Amino acid sequence: MISIDNIHKSFGGRVLFDGVSFKVNAKERIGLVGRNGHGKSTLFRIIVGEEGCDDGAVTMPKGYRIGYVEQHIQFTETTVLAEGMKGLIASEKDHHWKVEKILAGLGFSDGDMVRSPHDFSGGFQVRLNLAKVLVSEPDLLLLDEPTNYLDITSIRWIENFLLSWPHELMLITHDRGFMDKLVTHTVGIHRQKARKIEGNTEKYYDRIAQDEEIYEKTRLNDERREKEIRLFISRFRAKARLANMVQSRVKTLAKMEKKDKLEQAKNLEFSFRGKPFKAKQVCTVEGLSYAWGAQRPLFEDLNFSILAGERICVVGKNGKGKTTLLKVLAGSLPPASGKIAYNPQVESGVFEQTNVQSLVDNRTVEEELLYAQPDVDRQKARNICGAMMFEGDSALKKISVLSGGEKSRVMLGKLLVTPVNLLMLDEPTNHLDMDACDALLAAIDNFDGAVIMVTHNEMFLHALADRLIVFDDVGARMFDGSYQAFLEKGGWGDTPAMTRRTDEADVDRAPDLPRPTKKELRRLRSEILTEKSKVLKPMDDAIAAAENTIEKNEALLDRLNREMVEASEQGDGARIGPLSQKIRACQEIIEARFADMEQMDEQRQRLEKKFEKRLAELEA
Structure with a gap:
C-alpha cells in the first residue's frame, strides 16, 4: 500500500496541487485522469522521487518497489534479450523465457531478440524499457501513456497481461477504452484536488458532475438565504421588540460559510471545416x-x-x-x-x-x-x-x-x-x-x-x-x-x-481468408529460411569463436603445466609464482568461454525450434 498525503505543488505562481491525498491499496488498478497540464505525470514523478513537492508526503512500506518506464534511452547490453534480462530480479536472473514472452507480446520477433537495442526505432526502444519494468514485477507499476508506441495486437496483449497483474497499478492513458477495461478505481485531478472513486472513468465523471451540480445548488440556496437574512436585519434592526431575533440572525450570518462560485470548466469542442462535395x-x-x-x-x-x-x-x-x-x-x-x-x-x-x-x-x-x-x-x-x-x-x-x-x-x-x-x-x-x-x-x-x-x-x-x-x-x-x-x-x-458466433451455419463455413497460393507459400518459406540464416549465423560464428578461444587456451594451459612441472623439479621459486598466475588466468578464460558457449547453444536451440515450428505451420 502507498499513501499520498496532503501534497502541495506549485510552478512559479501557478498552483498545481492544493492538498492532494489518496491511498493505493493492495491489488488496486487505478486510472489517473485529468486535463493535460493538470499534473498527472508530475504526480508520477513525485511518487518515484524524481521530483519534490512543496508540502505533504508519499509514504510506503519498507522495501516497497516501484516500477516506472523511463523515456530516457540508455542501453548497455549487446542484444535486446540481454538488455531485457537486466530487469529481472536477482533470484530470477537466468529466467530468459520470462523476458522472451514479454518481448514477444510487445512485438519483438525471434530475430529481434539477438539484435542490438540501438538498431531499433525510438518507439521500440521505449517498448524495451517497458519490458524491463514488467519483468521486474514491482509492487507498484506506474505506466504513463503505454499505448503510444504499441500497435493493436500489442495493446491487446498488454491489456490481458495487466488484467492478471498481481500487484498495484497506476495508469495514465488517452485511450479511454483501454483504461476502462483495466481499472478497479479512478483517481481524478480536478480543481487542484484529487478524488478517488471505485469504478471506471464514466462513473468518475458522472460523480464529479453530480457533486458540482449539488455544490452549485447549495451555493445558490445559501446566497438566497443570506440575502433574506440581511434584508430582515436591515428592516428590523431598529425594532426593540425584535432585537433578540435580529441578533440571532446576525450570529447566523457570521457563521455562514461563503461558497465561491466554481470556475466554469471549459469543455473542448472543435470541428473540421467541411468543403461541399456533390459527387458520390x-x-x-x-x-x-x-x-x-x-x-x-x-x-x-x-x-x-x-x-x-x-x-x-x-x-x-x-x-x-x-x-x-x-x-x-x-x-x-x-x-x-x-x-x-x-x-x-x-x-x-x-x-x-x-x-x-x-x-x-x-x-x-x-x-x-x-x-x-x-x-x-x-x-x-x-x-x-x-x-x-x-x-x-x-x-x-x-x-x-x-x-x-x-x-x-x-x-x-x-x-x-x-x-x-x-x-x-x-x-x-x-x-x-x-x-x-x-x-x-x-x-x-x-x-x-x-x-x-x-x-x-x-x-x-x-x-x-x-x-x-x-x-x-x-x-x-x-x-x-x-x-x-x-x-x-x-x-x-x-x-x-x-x-x-457458433451457430450451425458457421460451423461448415469456409474461412474468410483464402489459403496462400503455392507461389506465396514458397515466398513465405524462403523468407523464414532467410530470417533463420540471418538470426542463427551470428550465433554460430560466436560459438565457433568461443571454441577457437578454448582450443588456444587449452594448448597454452598444457604448455604452462609442463613448465610448472619443470620449475617445481628444479625448485625455481621465481618462475612458480608467475606461472601460477598465468595458469589461473588461462583456466578462468576457458571456464568463461564454456559458459558463454553453453548459454548461446541453449538460445540457438530455442530459436531453431521456433523457426522449425513456423515452417511446419506454413506447410500444414
Whole structure:
C-alpha cells in the first residue's frame, strides 16, 4: 500500500496541487485522469522521487518497489534479450523465457531478440524499457501513456497481461477504452484536488458532475438565504421588540460559510471545416503496390474505392506499411504500380507525423494557425490553440522550442482551420489527452466528408469504421465491414471464443481468408529460411569463436603445466609464482568461454525450434 498525503505543488505562481491525498491499496488498478497540464505525470514523478513537492508526503512500506518506464534511452547490453534480462530480479536472473514472452507480446520477433537495442526505432526502444519494468514485477507499476508506441495486437496483449497483474497499478492513458477495461478505481485531478472513486472513468465523471451540480445548488440556496437574512436585519434592526431575533440572525450570518462560485470548466469542442462535395465517389484505387527498393512489397494489387462520407480505418501491426499507404494516397510517395484517381472536387487535408517539417521555427503556435487560412481571425486561432492544449501564453511559444508531440498538435490545429472534404489522419490521438481525444472523435463523427485514418485506438475503430484496410504478414487487404464484424470473423486471432458466433451455419463455413497460393507459400518459406540464416549465423560464428578461444587456451594451459612441472623439479621459486598466475588466468578464460558457449547453444536451440515450428505451420 502507498499513501499520498496532503501534497502541495506549485510552478512559479501557478498552483498545481492544493492538498492532494489518496491511498493505493493492495491489488488496486487505478486510472489517473485529468486535463493535460493538470499534473498527472508530475504526480508520477513525485511518487518515484524524481521530483519534490512543496508540502505533504508519499509514504510506503519498507522495501516497497516501484516500477516506472523511463523515456530516457540508455542501453548497455549487446542484444535486446540481454538488455531485457537486466530487469529481472536477482533470484530470477537466468529466467530468459520470462523476458522472451514479454518481448514477444510487445512485438519483438525471434530475430529481434539477438539484435542490438540501438538498431531499433525510438518507439521500440521505449517498448524495451517497458519490458524491463514488467519483468521486474514491482509492487507498484506506474505506466504513463503505454499505448503510444504499441500497435493493436500489442495493446491487446498488454491489456490481458495487466488484467492478471498481481500487484498495484497506476495508469495514465488517452485511450479511454483501454483504461476502462483495466481499472478497479479512478483517481481524478480536478480543481487542484484529487478524488478517488471505485469504478471506471464514466462513473468518475458522472460523480464529479453530480457533486458540482449539488455544490452549485447549495451555493445558490445559501446566497438566497443570506440575502433574506440581511434584508430582515436591515428592516428590523431598529425594532426593540425584535432585537433578540435580529441578533440571532446576525450570529447566523457570521457563521455562514461563503461558497465561491466554481470556475466554469471549459469543455473542448472543435470541428473540421467541411468543403461541399456533390459527387458520390471520392476516389478509386486500382492495382496499388509499393516497395522500398528491392525489398518485397509492403502491399500489392490493392483495389478499393472511397465513397462520399465514408470512414475507412487502416489497421495492423507496426512496420507493415500503414503510414506508407497513407503517404502514397496523399501523393507524397509515388506508387510502384497502380493508379489513384481522385474526383476533381476533392480537397484533402493530411495529418501525419513527418509533416511537422513544414512548420516555421520563428513563428508562434498562434501565428501558424493564422497563416494557415486567410479567413482565420485571432479569436478562432486562440480557440483552436486551447483545443490543442496551448492555452494562454502557451499559444505564444515559438515552434523552435516545441517537442515533437507539441508540433504534431500544431499540425492537427492547422488542419482544423482548413476547408476539406477528405481527411487523411495518421495516429491523430497519440499526443492528445483523454478529453481532447473525445472531442476529436466527435469532430470526425460530425465531419461531412470522407475519412481515411490509421489508428490503434479501438474505441475510435468501433465508433467510426465503415470498412477496414487490414495489414498482416501477407500484405494489405480490404475488409468490407465494421470493426466489430472484423473481430467476430477472427480479427487478430486472440478474440475470445464466447464473442464469436457458433451457430450451425458457421460451423461448415469456409474461412474468410483464402489459403496462400503455392507461389506465396514458397515466398513465405524462403523468407523464414532467410530470417533463420540471418538470426542463427551470428550465433554460430560466436560459438565457433568461443571454441577457437578454448582450443588456444587449452594448448597454452598444457604448455604452462609442463613448465610448472619443470620449475617445481628444479625448485625455481621465481618462475612458480608467475606461472601460477598465468595458469589461473588461462583456466578462468576457458571456464568463461564454456559458459558463454553453453548459454548461446541453449538460445540457438530455442530459436531453431521456433523457426522449425513456423515452417511446419506454413506447410500444414
